[in-house]
Amino acid sequence: MELVCPAGTPAALRAAVDAGAHCIYCGFADETNARNFPGLNFSRSELAQAVGYAHARGAKVLVAINTFPTAGKETLWHSAVADAETAGADAVILADLGLLAHTAERHPDLRRHLSVQAAAANPDAINFYAQAFDVRRVVLPRVLSVEEIAAINREIDVETEVFVFGGLCVMAEGRCSLSSYATGRSPNMNGVCSPPEHVDYATEGTDSVARLGGFTIHRTPKGGVAPYPTLCKGCFTSGDKTGHVFEDAVSLDASKLVPKLAKAGVTALKIEGRQRSRAYVAQIVRAFRAVTDALEDGRDPPALALARLSEGQAATTGAYAKTWR
Template identity: 80%
Template sequence: MMELVCPAGTPAALRAAVEAGAHAVYCGFSDETNARNFPGLNFSPEELVPAVAGAHKRGAKVLVALNTFPRAGGEKLWHQRLADAEAAGVDAVILADIGLLDYAATHHPNLRRHLSVQAAAANPDAINFYAEAFDVKRVVLPRVLTVAEISAINKEIDVETEAFVFGGLCVMAEGRCALSSYATGLSPNMNGVCSPASHVVYAEEGPDLAAKLGGFTIHRTPKDRPAPYPTLCKGCFTSGEQTGHVFEDPVSLDARHLIPALAKAGVTALKIEGRQRSRAYVAEVVRAFRAATDALADGRELPLAELARLTEGQSATAGAYAKTWR
């Protein structure tokens, strides 16, 4: 059966994910060592211990994301979190930085290593390098690949692959995108935040909702339209004589209908995005995807429960998997 890897921003969300049928849950510490460093979110080392024990008791794995790039002179925090993760008994750590991968392989050789999507390893040569140099066991694939490309990659590598199937859609080469930094000085790569809430302002301007990031208006949404997050890659801009979503519409990924194709392409695990979301979101999405993976394992038709209302833009896309973008 394909492994369902589910998000948990808090201990309560982790419990919700496991109860809803997650095979594995991924989470992070409450600091800049992971790419969802949001206020009020994440785990202290003390909170992680019972969370891991509870998940293991129920047969679920816990993966810890340490997927930001350590600051020069600040590496000790990332090193400490590796030790905290191992002490809590986690099943794997998800890393992006080459230096941290090397440190983990040297100092925590028994701690399983997954390569984060933040490493943007999008071809067999890159993946094989990480596998050979740091004994990485699984690669989280960037969200810029088609199913055919994933199939081609899997034929030339010996490690597991994990593909995003639902949630917020990053359309850039992850780990290398600096758009958020231009507007706020903070990025997912160094600070763990893309378009951080500290720089976001929503304002009712007449009948419109203006969403601003670092003082820049990214969206102006009429009353009857879904409100978006003010992320620059999904902003509405004027370019020449054209006004629109230049990079990508504010929509979310839903690749449920592609699960059989991803299985055929050799993908081991399916990842749901959304550590910043509530336990209500986690429970509902995980239940829907667990029903889908169970159906696939049993050779039944995949159930497709309605999930669009939970997503940004309240509409879904297959993202790069089908490459139908303009």
């Protein structure tokens, strides 16, 4: 199984390659990718160098161009695709119909993966993208159980890639405007969710409060520290219920499900976290590489001690184990 690892910087990319990543995904430093954070991502020359470094060590580089191009400014996205091809990228990860059509027509030899931002959640959607744009791999949305993934793989001819570790979108990705409702900036348009320039931390009495666009997302009493106000992970009130209405402050850890995912026909395992440090990336990559190597050799995969690397210190298997059903 292929391990697809995040890199927000050239240093993180080298760390991931050195730690045994089969594949690294990254993006350009602009709004063409869904991790458009200050200080992150690659210039054109950095990408070319990174591809050289990875290829020399047998690893592949995938370039995420997975936001939805802005009307009137499509050339920014078109040049990102062209520049990824020029830099020698092994594939581009796309979500927008128009950009997929453009890439299939103008860059037919550049391998196309369907981003999770396209939220293709069933065989009909995947077969549609495969037939229309010759997409070769689809990153599955994090709303499916392992059984559903196995069923999907029986009906499609393209590869599937699934998230196994890191931040967890509880909404169908690429179809969520919660962030822009509160702040005006969204993953689809700007490549950001709950962006820091709209975050306000305050101490009120003994409470620590974290707001997003003026809306209170967390209020932690008695000297505790309010977590980062990612909108869907917030604590809210509805009728007589107060709590995490959408999702607890957990992150995804499907490491124990890797053998089942392999049986379900999954080709690649994806680790979220282009915004994380190179030390974090190296540690996660090494741990998961031990799992995929064991699987290749027919051994039982080692249990991973990744709990302290999980966001919010608690982990979930998300939709994979069907607990949402």
